[in-house]
Amino acid sequence: MSNFKTISPEDIKANPFHLIGKEWMLVTAEMNGKVNTMTANWGGVGVMWNKDVVFVVIRPSRYTKEFVDHSSTFSLTFFDQSHRNELAYLGSVSGKDENKISKTSLEIIYEDNTPFFKQAKTILLCKKLFAQPYKKESFVDLVIENQIYNGEDYHTLYIAEITKVLISD
Numbered sequence: 001m002s003n004f005k006t007i008s009p010e011d012i013k014a015n016p017f018h019l020i021g022k023e024w025m026l027v028t029a030e031m032n033g034k035v036n037t038m039t040a041n042w043g044g045v046g047v048m049w050n051k052d053v054v055f056v057v058i059r060p061s062r063y064t065k066e067f068v069d070h071s072s073t074f075s076l077t078f079f080d081q082s083h084r085n086e087l088a089y090l091g092s093v094s095g096k097d098e099n100k101i102s103k104t105s106l107e108i109i110y111e112d113n114t115p116f117f118k119q120a121k122t123i124l125l126c127k128k129l130f131a132q133p134y135k136k137e138s139f140v141d142l143v144i145e146n147q148i149y150n151g152e153d154y155h156t157l158y159i160a161e162i163t164k165v166l167i168s169d
């Protein structure tokens with residue numbers, strides 16, 4: 001772990017709108033000794049229940065959802081743009097169909113029993129606090145429901161405590 005240092009969530013310098021929305025992230029978790037990951041660019045960071053938290057949304061069709069549901073923790077990892085194509089790949093192919101991580105340059109390492117990637121620049125280790133599937137009747141703006149879901153594959157919202165922030169030296 002010598003090439004990472006721990007910082008406080010308040011000391012994250014990056015703009016979260018850019019970091020998540022434009023640069024994208026990997027959501028990674030372990031289940032029965034196996035690790036899966038997927039690219040995400042919807043989510044956020046904030047404060048809930050007096051804790052520093054992340055919000056991520058995962059559709060039931062994603063294999064990663066099984067891993068996140070099974071585990072009490074997951075990681076969010078952010079990379080420099082040299083890994084952009086790998087993030088695009090990990091966000092278009094399912095770990096159900098191929099051992100996709102092995103086809104990238106990314107190496108899985110662990111901190112606090114949570115998998116993440118050695119090549120990441122910023123790592124958020126997250127402990128699940130809350131999980132709730134979105135429902136049709138909860139949408140105030142039905143245009144979003146219609147455009148994004150149209151009755152199918154509603155994301156589950158996860159709120160998770162940021163237990164550690166690591167940045168590469």
Ligand SMILES: Cc1cc2nc3c(=O)[nH]c(=O)nc-3n(C[C@H](O)[C@H](O)[C@H](O)COP(=O)(O)O)c2cc1C
Pocket residue numbers: 024036037038039040041042043057058059061062063064065087088090091092093094095096155
């Ligand atoms: C830029 C980008 C952002 C994505 N954001 C999300 C997201 O926030 N939530 C989600 O469920 N899927 C998202 N996806 C889709 C998953 O990454 C994709 O379906 C992936 O292949 C799932 O892999 P898995 O089946 O191994 O979990 C995104 C894909 C890309 C390329």
